Amino acid sequence: MLRARRAKLDQLAERGIAPFAYRYERTHDARSAIAALGEGAGDAPGPEVRVAGRLVAWRAHGKTAFAHLADRSGRLQLYFRQDELGEERYAALDLLDLGDVIGVAGPVFRTRTGEATVRVASYELLAKSLRPLPFGKEEVVDGRAVLHSGFADAEQRSRQRYADLAVHPDVRDLFVARSRMVSAIRRFLDGRDFIEVETPVLQPLYGGAAARPFVTHHEALDMPLYLRIADELYLKRLIVGGLERVYEIGHDFRNEGVDRTHNPEFTMLEFYQAYADYNDMMTVVEALLVSTADAVRADASLADASLAERVPVFRPPFPRVQWVPALNSALGADAMSLDMSALRAAGERVGVEHVATLSRPKVLDALFQALVEAQLDAPTFVIDYPRELSPLAKPKRGDPSLTERFELFARGKEMANAFSELNDPIDQRTRFEAQAALRAAGDQEASGVDEDYLRAMEYGMPPMGGVGIGIDRLFMYLSGTTHIRDVILFPTMRPE
């Protein structure tokens, strides 16, 4: 099959046709060409257009041929006639294949069946497709394109995202929508006087979360470096420096399992606002979600209307659920006063595995996940986590056994994690040292003492609220996607 297309290259060369062009001057895309014809054009030829795209369907009938050209905006029918193009140019159409990138020029008209179509006066080959794309057949049922037996293998679609995108307009839509969402986030934060910054991906110490890092090595400095697991500690240094409101959108890396909600590198948004606490940040998160959902829903480029319909409508304020009372009422007991054996018994009742080996905070967390988090379908803030679960948050005013922390849950998944950020360097050192002890005892997820960060905090760190939002998961929620692989252009995979 590849051979047949190579042979066509030779024939093209014999006819003096260049198979790979340099440019093509377009006047319209598929959508605007159709719009340019207008509604009531009848048989009268409409405006001349020059469009370019990939050849995705071909129906030859001897001395005429119909085809479809696809570009980013949609599909456009082409009509080739021998009497229009001349015998030589018409015969050269035999050297075209599905998947070729071509440019065509001619007037738009309406066919007998009413479809806006370019009556091709001239065409140019812009790029020869030497490898067949796995096109399916598209059938129009009730005005909607239905794809038949195309490129279904989920693994190959992820590996060859270029082919997946090339043959699936709805996949293109999804990633365009993701880009719109990220743009909306930037607009939202820029509009509130945040500045976007870039902090190191390669870090001599990792921190800001609990996760196993990827380790690499710098040759010239002869030192280990870690790919960041979070942006947190660098962004908070910038608050010390007086930038007051900062955010970063970038990749974090965690050396952990891959499943339908985890990819080893993923996109994280973190933002920090000086002089704000976690209550302020809840309000910011609500407004941010409304704004991003609106942006995705309103994306005019979506050919797939069902995507816009899937975007949930947020109606703030979201319910606030306090961690301890929520767990107690689900458990029917005062969790914080239960001893370990009672907690483990409760864990076993709800199906927590290896409950006998878990520490007290882990059992509490597992109970909460099973009994409360998994039940939270509508967006809900869980607030005021026990201190033992939240080493990075400030103690709660009025109840030092709790912390000023919230997590946002929707459809049973964590969407955001935020604190009134700890800004007491003496307290911070104690917590770092506790982490370092865990690490020395073999916990690879624990971080060490970050002396430089402590130095920054000792200069005086304003109080601040900080929020982390997983962009991939947020987009999964907005788009109704169930697999993280389907919202990452090139997900991490084993080599072929």
Add this chain to the structure above:
RNA sequence: GCGCCCUUAGCUCAAUUGGCAGAGCAAAUGACUCUUAAUCAUUAGGUUGUAGGUUCGAUUCCUACAGGGCGCACCA
């Protein structure tokens, strides 16, 4: 990490109890001047994921391995 399932033509899938490996699309050749999953005729296309085993005979049964999917666990 554990359990279940999958791997056959470029793509999507068949193959009866273990008995000559098939179809549609894509491809090639030909016919066709308003088609749209175009149609019609002809042709070509395979180390059935890999390595072993059982058997007269394996796509089919068994073992191991590789890759993938789903579920569970882990991931504050």
